[in-house]
Amino acid sequence: xxxxxxxxxxxxxxxxxxxxxxxxxxxxxxxxxxAKFSQNKTSVLAxxxxxxxxxxxxxxxxxxxYVEVTFTPALGNTTYLDKEKELLVKNAVESVILTxxxxxxxxxxxxxxxxDDGSIVSCSINAACLALLDAGIEMNGLIGSITLMNxxxxxxxxxxxxxxxxxxxxxxxxxxxxxxxxxxxxxxxVMSKTIGTLTEDQYFExxxxxxxxxxxxxxxxxxxxxxxxxxxx
Amino acid sequence: xxxxxxxxxKDFILSSIDKYTRIDGRSITDMRSIKIEFGKSFGLVEVxxxxxxxxxxxxxxxxxxxPERPNEGFYVFNTDISPMSSVSVDPNRGNPLENELGRxxxxxxxxxxxxxxxxxxxxxxxxxxxxxxxxHILDDCGNLLDCASISVIAALLxxxxxxxxxxxxxxxxxxxxxxxPVPLSIHHTPISITFGxxxxxxxxxxxxxxxxxxMDGKxxxxxxxxxxxxxxxxxxxxSTSVHQVLKCSKIAVIKAAEITxxxxxxIINDIKTRQSSIxxxxxxxxxxxxxxxxxxxxxxxxx
Amino acid sequence: MDKLVDExxxxxxxxxxxxxxxxxxxxxxxxxKETVVATKAGVLRxxxxxxxxxxxxxxxxxVPQVEDMVIGTIVExxxxxxxxxxxxxxxxxxxxxxxxxxxxxNKPLLNIGNLVYARVTVxxxxxxxxxxxxxxxxxxxxxxxxxxxYMLNCSLGLSHYLLSEDCYILQVxxxxxxxxIAVGVxxxxxxxxxxxxxxxxxxxxxxxxxxxQEDQIEPFILKALETAKEQNQ
Numbered sequence: 001x002x003x004x005x006x007x008x009x010x011x012x013x014x015x016x017x018x019x020x021x022x023x024x025x026x027x028x029x030x031x032x033x034x035a036k037f038s039q040n041k042t043s044v045l046a047x048x049x050x051x052x053x054x055x056x057x058x059x060x061x062x063x064x065x066y067v068e069v070t071f072t073p074a075l076g077n078t079t080y081l082d083k084e085k086e087l088l089v090k091n092a093v094e095s096v097i098l099t100x101x102x103x104x105x106x107x108x109x110x111x112x113x114x115x116d117d118g119s120i121v122s123c124s125i126n127a128a129c130l131a132l133l134d135a136g137i138e139m140n141g142l143i144g145s146i147t148l149m150n151x152x153x154x155x156x157x158x159x160x161x162x163x164x165x166x167x168x169x170x171x172x173x174x175x176x177x178x179x180x181x182x183x184x185x186x187x188x189x190v191m192s193k194t195i196g197t198l199t200e201d202q203y204f205e206x207x208x209x210x211x212x213x214x215x216x217x218x219x220x221x222x223x224x225x226x227x228x229x230x231x232x233x
Numbered sequence: 234x235x236x237x238x239x240x241x242x243k244d245f246i247l248s249s250i251d252k253y254t255r256i257d258g259r260s261i262t263d264m265r266s267i268k269i270e271f272g273k274s275f276g277l278v279e280v281x282x283x284x285x286x287x288x289x290x291x292x293x294x295x296x297x298x299x300p301e302r303p304n305e306g307f308y309v310f311n312t313d314i315s316p317m318s319s320v321s322v323d324p325n326r327g328n329p330l331e332n333e334l335g336r337x338x339x340x341x342x343x344x345x346x347x348x349x350x351x352x353x354x355x356x357x358x359x360x361x362x363x364x365x366x367x368x369h370i371l372d373d374c375g376n377l378l379d380c381a382s383i384s385v386i387a388a389l390l391x392x393x394x395x396x397x398x399x400x401x402x403x404x405x406x407x408x409x410x411x412x413x414p415v416p417l418s419i420h421h422t423p424i425s426i427t428f429g430x431x432x433x434x435x436x437x438x439x440x441x442x443x444x445x446x447x448m449d450g451k452x453x454x455x456x457x458x459x460x461x462x463x464x465x466x467x468x469x470x471x472s473t474s475v476h477q478v479l480k481c482s483k484i485a486v487i488k489a490a491e492i493t494x495x496x497x498x499x500i501i502n503d504i505k506t507r508q509s510s511i512x513x514x515x516x517x518x519x520x521x522x523x524x525x526x527x528x529x530x531x532x533x534x535x536x
Numbered sequence: 537m538d539k540l541v542d543e544x545x546x547x548x549x550x551x552x553x554x555x556x557x558x559x560x561x562x563x564x565x566x567x568x569k570e571t572v573v574a575t576k577a578g579v580l581r582x583x584x585x586x587x588x589x590x591x592x593x594x595x596x597x598x599v600p601q602v603e604d605m606v607i608g609t610i611v612e613x614x615x616x617x618x619x620x621x622x623x624x625x626x627x628x629x630x631x632x633x634x635x636x637x638x639x640x641x642n643k644p645l646l647n648i649g650n651l652v653y654a655r656v657t658v659x660x661x662x663x664x665x666x667x668x669x670x671x672x673x674x675x676x677x678x679x680x681x682x683x684x685x686y687m688l689n690c691s692l693g694l695s696h697y698l699l700s701e702d703c704y705i706l707q708v709x710x711x712x713x714x715x716x717i718a719v720g721v722x723x724x725x726x727x728x729x730x731x732x733x734x735x736x737x738x739x740x741x742x743x744x745x746x747x748x749q750e751d752q753i754e755p756f757i758l759k760a761l762e763t764a765k766e767q768n769q
Contacts, residue, residue, distance in 0.1 A: 027286075030284075030319050030372050070315075075292055098566070102625065106625075110316050115272055115273065133547070135597065184546075224577045240649030245685065258737075258740055
C-alpha cells in the first residue's frame with residue numbers, strides 16, 4: 001500500500017489525483033445557459049438552449065422533449081469519432097434531464113472543445129451539466145463524469161496501473177480506458193463506456209476508483225452556488 | 234426557431250441613429266470594447282468584441298506539397314458558426330454566412346500577401362508545413378466579421394510552430410518543450426472594420442446585432458497598420474456615395490491601427506507571463522506544478 | 537420544509553415531506569410521492585402570504601405560467617387571432633376579441649412586429665399558451681399595445697426584481713427622469729420617456745444594475761445624464 005502512495009505519474013500527479021478544475025458560467029449572451037469547464041489543458045465550452053421549438057418536425061416527441069447534442073472539435077470538421085462522443089454526452093445528459101416536463105420541445109446542448117488534452121468526454125459531460133444548471137433546465141440530479149485508464153505495462157500483465165483523469169500523453173499509451181458518469185441523486189452509474197480490454201476485476205477496481213467523481217460533483221455545486229449566491233449578496 | 238425583433242425596437246434604433254445616438258450609449262464612430270484571451274497552448278485565442286465572441290485555434294502539420302508547387306505550404310481556413318451562437322442556427326443545415334466570412338478573411342490575408350505559403354517550405358518537394366486555422370463563432374451579437382478577423386490575426390501572431398533543422402534531405406523537428414518554437418512569418422496584419430449604413434447618409438462603426446437587423450447596408454474594409462487597404466467588401470444593400478466610402482476608409486485606417494496595437498500589446502503581455510511562469514517552474518526544480526496535497530484547486534471566475 | 541428556505545439548493549435535493557399542511561410549489565420544485573425535490577439550482581424562496589415555495593435563479597428562457605404578465609411581439613396575423621412571440625418554446629395565441637371593447641366590427645389594429653403587454657390565461661405543457669390583453673376584471677388596465685419606446689431583454693430574475701415593490705433602481709431612476717415602464721416576467725422590459733437619450737440611459741441602467749452596487753446606481757445615472765447634456769450642446 002505504501003508503494004502505491006509513492007507512485008507518481010510522468011506529469012507529477014498521484015494515481016488518483018484529478019487535475020485542477022476551473023469553471024466559468026453564463027459567459028455567453030445569446031445562449032440560455034453556458035459554462036466553460038477546464039481540467040488543466042483540457043477545456044470545453046458548453047451552451048444550452050431550451051426548452052425551445054423543435055427545429056425539425058420529425059424529431060418532435062409527443063410525450064417528452066428532444067435532447068440534441070452537438071459536439072464540435074477544436075480543429076477541423078466533425079468526424080465519426082466526434083459523433084460517437086456526441087452520443088455519449090447525449091445519453092448521459094438525457095438521463096438527468098426531466099424530459100417529460102416539456103413535451104414537444106427541444107433542449108439543445110452544444111459543446112465546443114477549446115483544447116483537448118485527454119478525458120475529453122468526461123470534461124464535456126461536466127461542462128454540459130454546469131450549462132444545464134445555468135440554463136435552469138429541470139433535472140433530477142447533477143451529473144459528473146470521470147475517465148480512468150489502465151497503463152500499458154509490457155513486463156507484467158498482472159500489474160496494471162490504474163490512473164484517474166489521464167492527459168493526452170497517458171491516453172496514447174493506454175491499454176484500456178473506462179469512462180463513467182454518475183448521477184448525484186442516487187449515486188448510480190448513468191453511463192459506462194470502456195475502450196480496450198479489461199478484466200472483470202480491473203473493471204470493478206475502476207468503478208471503485210471512479211468515486212473520485214464525488215469531488216467533481218461537489219465542485220460543480222460550489223461553482224453554481226458561488227455564482228447564484230454571489231450575485232444576490 | 235427564429236429570433237424576432239419588434240417594430241418598436243427598429244423604430245427606436247432608427248430614430249436614435251438619426252440623432253447620432255446608439256442604444257448602447259456609444260457614439261457612431263465607437264467600436265465596442267475588445268477583449269483578447271489566450272489559451273494554454275500557442276495559437277488558441279478567444280476574442281470578444283462587446284458580447285460577440287469568436288474562438289480561433291491554429292495547429293500545424295507536416296505534409297507533402299502539391300507536385301506543381303513544390304515550394305509552397307498551406308494555410309487552410311475553416312469557419313464554423315456554432316449553433317451556440319444563436320437560436321436561429323440549425324446545426325443540420327449549412328450556413329451561407331459561414332463561407333462568406335471565411336472567404337473574406339482568407340482572401341484579405343492571402344491576396345494582400347500578408348501570409349505567404351513559401352515560407353512554410355521545409356524541404357522542397359517533400360515536406361512543407363500545413364497551417365490549419367479553425368474559426369469558431371460562439372456568440373453572435375453582431376459584426377462577426379470584425380471579431381473573427383481580429384481573432385485570426387491575434388491567433389496567427391500568437392502561434393508558434395516547432396523549430397526544424399534541415400541537414401541535406403533530413404529534417405529534424407524539435408518538440409516545443411525542447412527548443413523554443415518559432416513564430417509564423419506574417420508580413421502585415423489586415424484587420425476588418427465594418428460600417429453600417431442608415432438613411433440620411435449616416436454610417437456607424439461596428440453595428441451590433443439589433444443595428445444589423447435594421448441597417449440598409451454594410452461595408453467592410455480590411456486595412457493594415459501601414460494604411461493600406463487590403464480588401465473592401467460590400468455585399469449589396471443600399472447604394473453608397475463615393476464621398477461616404479472615402480470617409481469610411483479614413484475612419485477604418487485609424488481604427489485598424491488602434492486594434493493592431495492592442496493585439497500586439499496583449500500578445501507581448503501573454504508571452505511575458507508565459508516566460509515568467511516557465512522561469513518560476515525551473516527555479517522550483519520541476520517543469521510541472523507539484524501538488525502534494527490531494528485537495529483540489531478551486532478556481533472560480535464569477536462574472 | 538422551512539429549514540431550507542433562503543438556502544441554495546441543487547437538482548435532486550430533497551426539500552421536505554408533504555405533511556398535512558397545504559402548500560403550493562412553483563417553478564423548480566417537483567413532488568415525487570411524499571417528498572418535494574428541487575429540479576433547478578437556485579435559492580429556495582417562500583411566500584408566507586401565498587403559502588408558496590419556489591426556486592429563484594438567473595434563468596433566461598421563459599416557461600409560461602398562468603397569470604404571468606408578459607410582453608410579446610406579434611409574429612403572425614390571422615382573421616380573428618394573432619400569434620405572439622413571448623420567448624417561450626411555442627408562440628402564444630392572442631384572440632382579437634380579448635381586448636377591452638373589441639367586437640367583430642371593432643378589432644384592434646395590430647400588425648406584425650407590434651408589441652403587446654398581456655396576461656397568460658392558458659399555460660399547459662401540452663397546449664400552446666394563450667394570452668389576453670384584459671385584466672381579471674375584463675378591463676384594459678394597462679394591457680394592450682405598447683406604442684413607441686424601446687424593449688430590452690434581461691434575465692427572468694431581474695424582471696421579477698423590477699416588479700417587486702421595493703425595487704430600488706426604478707425609484708432612483710424616477711427621481712431623475714420621468715418615464716413609463718412595462719415589465720414582462722418573460723425577461724422583457726419596455727421603457728419609454730420624453731427623449732431617446734433618456735430611454736437609452738434608463739435601459740442601460742437597468743441592464744447594468746446587475747453588475748453595479750446599489751449605492752453606485754445613482755452616480756451612474758447622474759453621470760450618464762451629464763454626458764448626454766454635454767453631447768447635446
